[in-house]
Amino acid sequence: MKTQISKTCLRGLLPVLLLIFAAGPAYSAEGGVVQIYKHATAPFDNEKQVDAALSLPIKFVQVTESYQGGRFWTETRKDKIQRFKCSQCHNNKPVSVAQAAEIAHGQIALDHGSEARPLSCYSCHNKAERDFLETEQGMKVDMDHTYQLCGQCHFRQKKDWVGGAHGKRISYWAGQRVVKNCTSCHDPHSPRFKKRWPAIYSPPLSKGK
């Protein structure tokens, strides 16, 4: 009888041992994913590794700065402005269309800057050459490269935008890095995001039906 009991005791030990060994793999990755990526220093050639159709149906220009991975591109802005080139009207000649200011610029509500010290039109627009913008230092900024202008005050957001923590990449995470321009998301005259209704709602989860 004693051998029976010791046999069954051993049989009882076996599942305990198996459970311990099952718990082992749970702690296999020391430090977890944080250690994995901290040690991942090999460059990833995402143009070669991912064979995807990387042609985007949009126009983009190369940004004058580099990010940590090299060159990157951003969306153009000039093709989205309805009445570009501004110099069609703003050419020091008299304007013959009646109420031209209303028609061309009437919808612009300027709400940039604080209540006490708002920005004015010439804070950004180049008085001499209307097709361009102007920095505080007097440097000419192309309308496709507005980040150079916005980055004067919003330098933290610009640094984040260059690195990738601000703004958005367009459509692809791999391949050529094409990101949205400042003005792709923020209306330059009224940049704060507006209140709006959500696109969808979540019904109460009372039942699976």
Added chain:
Amino acid sequence: METTQNHIRTHLTAIIGDTAAFVKDVITWSLSGGLAYQIYLCILAALMVLGVYAYFVQISEGLSATNMSDIVSWGFYIANFTFLVGVAAAAVMIILPSYIFKDKDLHKVVIIGEVVAIGALLMCLMFVFVDMGAPWNAWHLIPGIGLFNWPTSLLTWDVLVLNGYLVLNLLVPAYILYCHYYHRKPNEKLYLPFVFISIFWAFGIHLVTAFLYQGLPARPFWNNPLMGPRFLASAFAAGPALIIIVLVIIQTTTSFRVEDAVFNKIRRISVVAAIINLIMLFSEVFKEFYLPTHHSLPAIYLYFGLKGNTALVPWIWTAIVMNLIGTLILAFNPGKNNPRVLVPACALLFLGIWLEKGMGLIVPGLVPSPLGEVVNYAPSWVEVCITLGVMSLGIFVVSLLLKPALTIEQNYEAGQQT
């Protein structure tokens, strides 16, 4: 050569013939009985048919026919499964004294404990099956043919131990009954090792079921070390209580005699386990409510309601009161094992533990959801009908197995005395 071949052949035909005779008699005895017995079987069969119809509705509509949702993803079925695994494990509380302590009184009713365990195990397996969203893929669980995630997933442990325990509990009593049918003494060396294995295995099945819940850090209500011991304690309180009720029914409806000493011993086992269960309940309640944390929200939902959802509150308090009253009556034994007092007390204890360990364990484990949402859950008609069907199946099987088992035992006793 030829004579040995003939010898083997005649031996084989003899064994087959003996087994056939045994099986035929078992079936005959299981189905024969008075009018009351036949009506009782008819009612159970009708409930089973109702269960099958409700299951058909569930299969065609999907599990949306139940009231389960992404938050309360386990409900009435798993609640009953959890409780019944305990009832199945509780047979060990009769097997242990009769085989290890050589208790003569309990040895006489061991077979009844094992048959109740078989019924409970069948119900457990059925509940898991009806709860599955894709039962047509159940073959994916078979090791070798499907992909069995053992030993990592605790559900695979559960599948193994439950089926193993069912096999143990079927084969050992079958062998003993077969021998008793032919008035032979069963060979101890053949079945005693399996009895000892089944003693450890019974503790195993309920610990594994407890670990199923205990091993999930996502559910703080379940993720405490007391689940395993608490499961064992409540099982060993509720199971013997059920066995007492079954013994009283046997006493009143058949000619099988159960001595007072048997009732006393089983009652004592149940009382000790019930008291330990209450102490553990107190320990859990203290931890949750002394300095409540975010992890105590499920307990608050269960005992007091949360954000206006109080569906479970009356049930848990009723369960605790029933548990207490049942334990006290069984402990002080005012009726001196009078069945008129014993049966209601055992029923109170059994139902109290069923409420608290079934719905009172599963639903608070899942509510509030990991995102903090609180919902109410009550089983739908489909769930209730399927549960009734499965429980009727269990009771049906227990009745069909008990009748011939008792007949064989009585014949064997009578044979031993002559």
Added chain:
Amino acid sequence: MDPRKNKICQKPAEKNCRQSRADGRREFLKAAARVAAFGGAAMLSGCGGGMLGSKEELSLRWKEYFKKNYRLMTQAEKDETVRRLERLAKLNNNVNVQMSSAPPIDGVLYGYAFSVTRCKGYMECVAACVKENNLDRKSNMQYIRIFEMEHGQMSPEVGNAKFYHPVPVEDHFYMGVQCNHCQNPPCVKACPVKATWQEPDGIVVVDYDWCIGCRYCIAACPYYGRRFNWNEAVVPKEEMTKKQHYLGNRLRHRGKTEKCTFCIQRTRAGRLPACAEACPTGARVFGNLLDPDSEIRFVLKNKKVFRWKEDLGTDPKFWYFID
């Protein structure tokens, strides 16, 4: 003594009617067994549609039913099963889908960062996800939940996910939750049939055809990342996304668990997941954690990031940051 002839143990009332009652009982049981078997067979053939299709459809369904777990298939078998599923979609619903069985890209481990400052609660991500992943419209299944939270607390559990008013509301901020694609996923440990696993590129996926619907993974997930198909999914044909992946947005049957797959059909082709692409405020950053030049690595290096329920040891690949 033959027990069959021993009448001592049998009650006298049984003797006269025992034989006929037993026969009647036996006949009833036999008939019941036959009905049950027939019903069972009818049920099995009724699952997944209910109609007996053409010979081709039946042969495709037969092969699909007995196939292996996707993870164990060779690439050839994976391509085969994908072709079968495309053909079944055409036969059953008259829809032309392009299903992919694309393997993971080498040297990629996907990570996600969510900017709590930028999110304004517009829920464009939720709408895009529902459309891209062919989620069930009948039960309003949504992989992403956006919480409107008052300042002072960071845990989504105290937030309100059922808002529907113009956003953003003053003095509130918004936080989104979805499957975190944990590096140490509790759901993968829980599954009894290995129907869910972590792919080498970090995405935790489900083989919908292998899942048995036990829902243990849903109990195991601390982030409410997984969903169950309680009913047969309803997806309007005109809104269905036809470019699918076997492990991603193909149509699932009832009784199966599903989850966010980081839009595996898009990301393995180099595209952003639908939620990241749809966000109008740029609150979502997605990329390759193993690429030291990626945006996600920039965020993790330069921003203060945290992960939700990190103390549970799940090691999620979904970070939150505040500007």
